[in-house]
Amino acid sequence: MKPATDAFPVHDDGQDDRSQLIREALYNAIVERRLAPGTKLVETEVGKLFDVSRTVVRAALQMLAFEGLVKIERNRGAFVAYPTPDEARQIFESRRVIEPEIAERAAERITSADIKLFQAHLKEEERLLVERGPNARRAAIKASGDYHLMLASVAGNLILERFMRELIARSSLVIALYGQSGASSCARSEHADILDALMSRDSKKAADAIRHHIDHIEEDLDYKVVSNSPLRDALRV
Template identity: 65%
Template sequence: MTDAAYSIDAPAEDRAQAIRDALRDAIVDRRLVPGTKLSEAEVGTLFDASRTVVRSALQMLAFEGLVKTERNRGAFISNPTPEEARQVFASRRLIEPGTAVAAAERIKPTDIARFRKQLDEEAHFMNARGPQARRGEIKASGDFHLMLAEVAGNQILQRFMDELVARSSLVIALYGRTGISSCGHSEHTGILDALERGDAKRAAELMLRHIDHIETDLDYRMREGLALKDALDL
């Protein structure tokens, strides 16, 4: 390990946070799929960490709803039911149009430039090939929605969106059909164009349509993922 946060000399809290971040990235990037077991012993070995530190990291993920612990069985990546999947997107329909309206009222030219750069990065990953490019595209797609929450200027909302985007990735990992559900680049561009014009109503309408398109791609079929070690690229 080269990251200082993984160092044996780092505080236990920092090590737990670093492990949580690595596992969370693997979940959100769909390298670890719902139902994958997270053995404390295996995670500890991979990160050269004690079970106490690993357990703390898993508890953080459980609090976010990304991991479920089962008595006498251990921890597993959460496996959302179809009803839970519908609730995730119902929540996004309630929250994100309002986020777009708030962002339209606060967005600045520097924010627009930052969004354009992010969309260029998203397009780069879309045009590339291979699993690494696919993971980059998924992350860039989710980052667009998180950036909107940031521009909206509500820290509580940002935390909600962080959890909703992560849970959406779980749902997409489990039920996504073609990858369209990772977010449409052209739809992101349309939303940003409306924000740049200050057209809050149009931005909210496009966001709602966008979320509908994401959910339309779900088909409730399971898919296989990588082994824990391979998913973490350690």
Template identity: 35%
Template sequence: MYKSSTRSFPVYDSLRQAIIEQALKPGVKLPEDSIGETFSVSRTTVRSALVRLDAEGLVDLQPNRGASVAVPTIEEAHDIFEMRQCLEREVIERLCKMDAKPILKALKVHLAEEKKYLDVDTTRSIRLAGEFHILLAELTGSRILANYVNEIVSRCSLILARFAQAHSAKCGVDEHSEIIAAIEAGDADRAAAQMHQHLDGVQDRALLNPDDQDKDDVSAILARYVTPNA
């Protein structure tokens, strides 16, 4: 989901995925030369990817200081979650006015994938949890709304990486199930309420708990995201 349409952007896709999956933590330096060596691309290509990620709020790119994974403040975290509530309420309202059958089919397939990797693959569980919300937005048929939700869900991954205490992903999967059940019941008010409670829960679980900077080598982390013959 959300792979770049341009084959020359494997660096962007991989960096973005590594950030969303919290393999690259907030504040980690992103040296252009080592990233270029990891992906066997030029620094110009790496720079283009970093500029794009900077525009999305996932990377902090400073003149003469290089790039690093963005570090959200607690004030920004609260603001982002408030905006996310507004966007996802709009998503639910639109979906509840549409034919539920194709929506439910897609959501249940995704939920099954979430359950499959629960407590099995932490990084994939993190990504799938965010993609559930992106899928909801995509199903509205609004590219603009989907793009906004995609960006804000990605930025919430940064917030969780910086502030959240460790917790089981099971609560998120259960809450996703409740949202689907409300849509299936045709109860728009209940679906909106379930989404609101779910996002409140996500925000509550993002308690202030700053860890030390991740000391892992960036090249070693990104090597896991290199696609052979990309």
């Protein structure tokens, strides 16, 4: 009889940590639109960039596939998800269902400390918007998504916060693929309007502001494909 410990798989914490690190790097590259929809994620190439085995890379890709950001195709490999127009509409429809409720809850729960954090975040968004260069642009994109995740955090529901993390990431894919002018990025003025509603603890106004904001983002989508970046450049390893 085998020892009892052999009856269960032994997890390599180091391997798990490395997989999580790669998952975070790929996630950020996707959300910041450095990796365009449809980009092939070759296990050997990613492994060389991070000096890890294909097994470690594969685990990271499976995490992203579970989140809907990567599609793994048999005999073809892994690709950054390429949302269809119908999928894009469903993502924004989901946001219209979830985010107004989040805004209402946030208006009821927001504290003075939360308000200070939001105000500091808006200042950072404003700073990034006036800076030049692709790095500032990517940072502004990430900061814009982070604003919505902050709202979910203040709402105090961990399940909704998890849903929002996936929705924001998948929205970034849609915007990368179909956004035509850059207006898809969250306008700072609209973020400020949402914060004003939160500060006045007006739940209805907060919900209406977030709906208007989501409508504004989606209005800019025109279903045209954007150019891609090499994997090495996108990950900046």
